[in-house]
Amino acid sequence: MQAESVQALGGLGLFLVGMHMLTEGLRGLAGERLRSILQKSTDTPLKGATAGALTTAMVQSSSATTVATVGFVAAGLMTFQQALGVVFGANIGTTITGWLVAIVGFKLDLGLVLMPVVLGGALLQLFAPNPWKQAGWALAGFGVLFIGIDALKDGMVAFRGIVTPDSFPADTLAGRLKLVVLGAVLTVITQSSSAGVASALAALAVGAITFPQAAALVIGMNVGTTFTAMIATLGGGTASRRTGVSHLIFNLLTGCMAFALLWPIGWAMQRPWGVAMAADPQMALVAFHTFFNFLGVAAVLGVTSQFSRLIIWIVPDRGTPMTRNLGRQLLTDPAAALDAANAATHRITAELMTHLGRNLKQPGVEIRSDVLTEISAATREAQSFVQAISTENGTAEQDNQQALIHIFDHLDRLRHRAMQRERIATAVQEASLQDRGLKLGALMRSFAQEEDISRFASEANALRRDFRDFRERYRAEQIRLVASHSREPQNLTLLLDSARWLQRSAYHVWRIADLLRAIETEQQPRSVDDLLAEEND
Structure with a gap:
């Protein structure tokens, strides 16, 4: 028995x-x-x-x-x-x-x-x-x-x-x-x-x-x-x-x-x-x-x-809308988890770009610190979720996982730039920078409504190339004006910092968009041309 x-x-x-x-x-x-x-x-x-x-x-x-x-x-x-x-x-x-x-x-x-x-x-x-x-x-x-x-x-x-x-x-x-x-x-x-x-x-x-x-x-x-x-x-x-x-x-x-x-x-x-x-x-x-x-x-x-x-x-919604759907149950299915993480990343990006884009249009209306804190917390939560996903080496899923982790790094850097309020105000109010400041703000604000991420990435790439070339010309021009006593030297550092802020912010926007494009189209991100020419933060 x-x-x-x-x-x-x-x-x-x-x-x-x-x-x-x-x-x-x-x-x-x-x-x-x-x-x-x-x-x-x-x-x-x-x-x-x-x-x-x-x-x-x-x-x-x-x-x-x-x-x-x-x-x-x-x-x-x-x-x-x-x-x-x-x-x-x-x-x-x-x-x-x-x-x-x-x-x-x-x-x-x-x-x-x-x-x-x-x-x-x-x-x-x-x-x-x-x-x-x-x-x-x-x-x-x-x-x-x-x-x-x-x-x-x-x-x-x-x-x-x-x-x-x-x-x-x-x-x-x-x-x-x-x-x-x-x-x-x-x-x-x-x-x-x-x-x-x-x-x-x-x-x-x-x-x-x-x-x-x-x-x-x-x-x-x-x-x-x-x-x-x-x-x-x-x-x-x-x-x-x-x-x-x-x-x-x-x-x-x-x-x-x-x-x-x-x-x-x-x-x-x-x-x-x-x-x-x-x-x-x-x-x-x-x-x-x-x-x-x-x-x-x-x-x-x-x-x-x-x-x-x-x-x-x-079961009503709870927590921030940016990451409320990142349930740990999804980790048993890497593809499903990456789908959810990609959607959350889109929402975090849209939230940051919408607020920063509005700030570039109306620099007097600053981004509230609690908004930036919420975005930071959502980014950390999404990053922790993505890092917990188990993917196999050499697979498309692992490529997407790595792309998302890169995006979180760029989101953090862009969020940090969103706190540099004086540079933002100068980028829009200074006549020599205003046109490009408004262009960058308009591009950021359009992200939330953009249905074609490839088109957005292409526009961001063209803008960041223009900003890179403009920054070098602008720097030389401003130094020349100071040297010729046509401009007061007191504002030179702020002007150059603001021009650099525009160029680097445009770069982060492009990298985020291009990585999202790569995930959506299952292609590799475009190579970063002239990467060595880009200065570090």
Whole structure:
């Protein structure tokens, strides 16, 4: 008995390991296809739900689908209402695992047959190049998963006649509620509803529980998955927290509907036309799991806009708008994290350039110190988030990560220049500098409304070249005027400092814009011509 118990627990552990390997391998194989499907298929809640179901079935992970979706919302590529459809659909996609387990794992004894498959997959993962490496990991995971199921089944056989339906709460309203809670707790412990469903199927196979008891457990497991998501979103960005809360409320509502269905389904199984369900309770269980998730999605799709407003009311915006969507949950998906970080960087840049651009138009209206402090804090927060993203060497994602870190450096330098109020005022009020000061201010103010970052970068590049050449001419000219006693020497240093302020500020604006262009177009930033001629700060 003790040996069989250990075997059952080991089988469950192998199942969890196999699921993790399978998910990681499929996720690596899906790559950008996962993101492409999600981004292009969310015009309506129905399309979003379909995309969510398909992508979750592809990678066997609702969390991977949800994190990618949160990244799109955080990056402004998808509205929260569109994201809800994906979150709803992900629930349907997770039921595919139950079908695999019931049809392949319990109808066929594949444990021994799949041993060579595990070896083949492991060898591919160790020695083959991508994408075969990812395929090998998924293949090995597939094998380990079903080996785990075989061990779980064999271990559960020992409980036949010892653990019976009477060992669980009675089939009453209170008893079913206790089973729902038990299912939720088991899912929180294992961090996998699929493992819980597999365990319920194994217990059902040996007669340890009845179908209504197994159905109540599965309802609880469906609800239990939301607690994992909620924990993952604690302390995260607004988009992450809203997604976690919407997942929780949706699954609770779906669970209530499923719980109400237990009585009519139990009645149906006692009727002559329900004999098929009673004869194969495992298939009936996974069918019930799929059915109530479909039912929940169908019920909420028509009120998605109202549902999204409810969630936004429950989880209002907090913190600075520049970085409120940088949730740590996104770090599990580097591409999604970089999308969100890029969007936050755009917002920080727009905030700084808008205020500094206004200051160049009206130097008497200084940038408030609290605004600069908020921009500084947002820059540090975004930089910390970007540095925490794990990217592979030589990938486009790592190039984007490095570009963002460069941008934060230029933002800090530009923010520092925004505090040099006397130079700003001179750059606009001095007749010899005014024209270029106003041009730079107009360019900065246009950033927030500019939709074509390549065009903005081109304009910034032309302006900084002009400012560089102008500064050398201006310096020589002012020194000549002082030497010829045509200008008082007292203001010479301020004038030259202001000209240098314009040139260096234009340079930072160009570098920020060009790096953002490189990220958006997946190209390398333009080389910094004459970099040695540029003086250091």
